[in-house]
Amino acid sequence: MNPTIGLIRDWAASWGVPAALVPLVPFLLLLIVLYAVIGLAAYGAQRRWPRADKTIAFWLFVSPWLIGFCLFTVGPMASSVYVSLTSWDLITPPQFVGLANYSEAFQDPQVGQALKVTLLYAVISVPLQTALAFLVALLLNSELWGMRFFRTIWYLPSLVSGVAQMVLFLWVFNPQYGLANDVLAHFGIQGPGWFNDSSWALPTVILMSLWTVGGAMVIYLAGLKDVPTNLYEAAALDGAGPVRQFWHVTLPQLSPIILFNVLTGIIGSLQIFTQGFIAKGGPKDSLLFFVYYLYDNAFQNFRMGYASALAWILFVVILALTAVTLRGSAFAVYYETEMTRKRRRR
Amino acid sequence: MTRRSIQNSVIPYVVLVLGSVVFVYPFLWMIATSLRSLAGVGSSGASVWPHEFLWSNYSRAVTSFPFWRYALNSVLTTVIPIVGTVLSCSLAGFAFARLRVRFAGVLFAVVLATMLLPGEVTMVPQFMLFNNLGMVDTLYPLILPAFFGSPFYIFLFRQFFARMPSELADAAVVDGCGWFKTFWLVYLPLARPAVVAVSILLFMGYWNNFLGPAIYINSDKWKTLPLALAGFQSVNGTDTPLLMATSVLITIPCLVIFFVAQKQITNGITFSGGK
Numbered sequence: 001m002n003p004t005i006g007l008i009r010d011w012a013a014s015w016g017v018p019a020a021l022v023p024l025v026p027f028l029l030l031l032i033v034l035y036a037v038i039g040l041a042a043y044g045a046q047r048r049w050p051r052a053d054k055t056i057a058f059w060l061f062v063s064p065w066l067i068g069f070c071l072f073t074v075g076p077m078a079s080s081v082y083v084s085l086t087s088w089d090l091i092t093p094p095q096f097v098g099l100a101n102y103s104e105a106f107q108d109p110q111v112g113q114a115l116k117v118t119l120l121y122a123v124i125s126v127p128l129q130t131a132l133a134f135l136v137a138l139l140l141n142s143e144l145w146g147m148r149f150f151r152t153i154w155y156l157p158s159l160v161s162g163v164a165q166m167v168l169f170l171w172v173f174n175p176q177y178g179l180a181n182d183v184l185a186h187f188g189i190q191g192p193g194w195f196n197d198s199s200w201a202l203p204t205v206i207l208m209s210l211w212t213v214g215g216a217m218v219i220y221l222a223g224l225k226d227v228p229t230n231l232y233e234a235a236a237l238d239g240a241g242p243v244r245q246f247w248h249v250t251l252p253q254l255s256p257i258i259l260f261n262v263l264t265g266i267i268g269s270l271q272i273f274t275q276g277f278i279a280k281g282g283p284k285d286s287l288l289f290f291v292y293y294l295y296d297n298a299f300q301n302f303r304m305g306y307a308s309a310l311a312w313i314l315f316v317v318i319l320a321l322t323a324v325t326l327r328g329s330a331f332a333v334y335y336e337t338e339m340t341r342k343r344r345r346r
Numbered sequence: 347m348t349r350r351s352i353q354n355s356v357i358p359y360v361v362l363v364l365g366s367v368v369f370v371y372p373f374l375w376m377i378a379t380s381l382r383s384l385a386g387v388g389s390s391g392a393s394v395w396p397h398e399f400l401w402s403n404y405s406r407a408v409t410s411f412p413f414w415r416y417a418l419n420s421v422l423t424t425v426i427p428i429v430g431t432v433l434s435c436s437l438a439g440f441a442f443a444r445l446r447v448r449f450a451g452v453l454f455a456v457v458l459a460t461m462l463l464p465g466e467v468t469m470v471p472q473f474m475l476f477n478n479l480g481m482v483d484t485l486y487p488l489i490l491p492a493f494f495g496s497p498f499y500i501f502l503f504r505q506f507f508a509r510m511p512s513e514l515a516d517a518a519v520v521d522g523c524g525w526f527k528t529f530w531l532v533y534l535p536l537a538r539p540a541v542v543a544v545s546i547l548l549f550m551g552y553w554n555n556f557l558g559p560a561i562y563i564n565s566d567k568w569k570t571l572p573l574a575l576a577g578f579q580s581v582n583g584t585d586t587p588l589l590m591a592t593s594v595l596i597t598i599p600c601l602v603i604f605f606v607a608q609k610q611i612t613n614g615i616t617f618s619g620g621k
Contacts, residue, residue: 001480009480023481027490054445057525061441062453064434068494073460076471083471090477136365139358152608153366156373159600162554163572164593167579168376171586179375182391211372263462271464274556278576291466291557298470299561308470315467322462 038063084308094305101309110285110293111310115317117202118290122269122321125206130262133213137220138250151221158214166278169208170195198284205275205287216261223257224250252334259329266325270318290314380404380590387586400587407591411574412566420571423485423559424552427492428545434495435544436537439503440529444515454504461497473561487562488555488570499544506540507533546607550600571596 005026012025042056059066084101088094105111140151160168172179173194181191194204227250235245276282276292294314298307374394379387380403381396390397407413442454476487510533518528534541559573569577575592582588 002478005478005480020484023479023484023486027479027481027486053525055447058441058445058447058450061437061445061525061529064493065438065457065495065500066453068434068491069456069460071475072472072491072494073463073468076468076475079474080467080471083474090474139362142355142358144355144359150362150366153370155604156601157369159550159604160373160376160593160597161550161600162556163575163579164554164596167575167589167593168372170579171379171590172372172375177388177391177586179372179392186392211369267462267464271466274576277556277560278579280580294466294469295557295560298473304470304474311467311470315464318462318464 034067080308080311083305084312086305088304089302090304091302097305101306102313104306105309105313110288111313113285114288114290114293115313117286117288118270118272119317120202121206121272121289122266125209125269126262126265128206128210129213129216129265130258132210133216133261134220134254134258136213137217137224138246140217141221141224154217155214158212161212162274163278165208165212166275169204169211170278173204173208195279195287196283198282198286201279201282201286205272208275209269216265219257219261220254223254227253255329255333256335259325259333262329263322263325266321267318270314270321290317376590377594380587380594382587384585384587403587403591404595406588407595410588411578413571413574413592413595415567416569416571416574419485419568420553423488423555423570424549426489427552428548430489430493431496431499431548432541432544434493435499436503436534436541437529438495438500439505440507440533442500442504443507444512444533445525457497457500461501469557469561476562482562483564483568484562485568488558492552499548502544503537503540506537510536542607546603549603553596553600 008026008029009022012022013019017025038060042060045052045056083094085096085098086094087097087100136154140147140154171177173181175181175191175193175196178191178194180194184191192200194200231249231253232245235249240248271291272289273291273295276287276289277295279287281288281292281296290310291314294307294310297303297310371394375392378390378394378396381399381401382390382403383398383400386396386398438457442450442457472487473482476482481487481490514532514536515528518532519525523531554572555570556572556576559570560576563569563573575589575596578592579589
């Protein structure tokens with residue numbers, strides 16, 4: 001803890017502030033001072049330029065985000081660059097070691113394993129999830145009887161998330177008593193070891209991730225409802241059947257939403273953590289997801305410098321994958337512009 | 347009905363029904379297992395009918411560890427951040443949608459860019475920040491950042507406000523309403539669907555948050571339910587009915603909220619900015 005912060009805390013405690021609220025006092029004081037300055041500046045600006053009320057309001061309204069952006073994103077990122085060049089256990093002062101953390105990371109076989117596992121998970125699970133969510137949304141978009149009920153059923157599993165989901169599936173895929181192998185046994189199939197088998201563990205997590213496609217499905221459903229019906233009518237008049245309508249109307253119209261879902265899906269899948277944590281990295285590091293390995297280094301081994309270097313490596317990987325996706329999608333995504341919209345109305 | 351159209355509606359139906367069974371099955375199995383005895387778990391396999399109704403598993407789940415204390419921590423780290431995020435993000439979203447001043451476009455591009463930034467990059471230095479502030483092993487690191495906006499929800503609010511007629515703002519300002527009053531009294535009440543939808547999404551996220559508590563919480567009294575369940579799994583990993591009962595209890599609030607606000611989830615989310 002910072003010594004000044006400590007002094008403020010002692011001072012707050014001596015005034016009889018409840019113990020649970022004491023840690024908040026220094027932060028609140030900082031905010032009060034900050035907003036006193038901002039408020040004075042806004043007041044001064046308003047008197048100096050009475051017609052600039054819109055500009056002043058804008059900056060005041062975005063100030064919480066702007067402060068948070070500096071405090072929780074820009075500041076930490078800048079200090080993260082420095083920390084990644086040091087060796088630091090949080091207790092003794094950090095020691096500058098240059099690029100040693102990075103060169104260690106490139107030689108660390110577990111980093112290679114973590115990258116492999118995480119990238120495989122992202123590259124396989126995201127297309128599967130996207131295809132399944134889109135397909136289900138298409139099926140559920142029809143006006144058949146009972147669709148509301150089916151929508152609920154498909155969305156239901158996404159409500160069981162994180163730890164509860166992993167705890168459940170550890171048992172669903174339990175080789176001895178689990179649901180999966182019992183069902184397979186009815187068909188005379190001897191099921192695999194799932195989470196206990198190092199070659200099956202990752203496919204099992206991918207399979208499990210398909211269970212919660214409901215969230216993406218809801219977004220596609222909303223998008224399908226937004227496709228203007230006159231486009232379908234025009235296509236039908238031109239003699240396009242359901243298949244061609246799908247390829248030439250539905251898919252182009254939904255392509256921005258698909259891209260959005262794929263992008264957030266990739267970023268989310270590279271950040272997978274809970275499954276690795278609960279499986280403790282899986283047998284033979286088969287579930288050593290990158291963020292779990294990072295967490296392990298930072299908060300179990302207290303190697304802050306090394307963990308920061310790992311974080312930057314992850315950042316570069318995510319950036320590269322995002323860039324590839326955006327590049328690859330440029331020709332496939334249809335953005336409605338003002339001009340095409342007007343042309344359509346005519 | 348022609349043969350063709352019957353075929354066209356039967357095939358999707360069959361696919362849907364089969365898929366639904368596969369999807370809902372683990373869910374039912376979780377509930378069934380939570381009501382069995384330990385011996386029953388070993389013998390019943392894939393059946394989703396519990397055969398025995400050991401409600402005592404639930405009372406064991408609540409009493410065998412300080413469940414209510416963890417539940418309180420979970421509620422605190424869910425409800426307060428929801429309020430904080432909705433306030434800060436709607437305010438910023440309104441500014442980006444309606445107060446188009448110089449630099450607003452640039453700043454919004456920054457918001458969109460940070461949407462792609464993985465939180466893990468700032469995970470370690472943020473921990474150091476909270477460590478310096480003396481907030482490690484308290485709930486504050488899980489609560490405070492919410493009051494400073496989150497790019498995705500700023501984006502959602504901006505899209506929603508951009509769809510509302512700008513004449514509303516002009517009229518309110520002509521009537522002598524300040525910008526904050528215009529936002530608070532005119533736009534925010536009209537943005538109720540967006541507020542509800544965002545709150546539900548946030549609830550699911552905060553309620554199930556695991557990485558945050560795993561980093562910041564060490565002592566027992568500040569544990570949240572997911573963190574407690576993870577610890578429970580590694581200690582009592584073989585007491586399946588107890589684990590399933592606890593999982594069901596953690597899921598119930600999400601289920602309740604989903605069924606109460608099912609419609610709002612799909613109504614409040616818009617991606618296109620135009621009318």
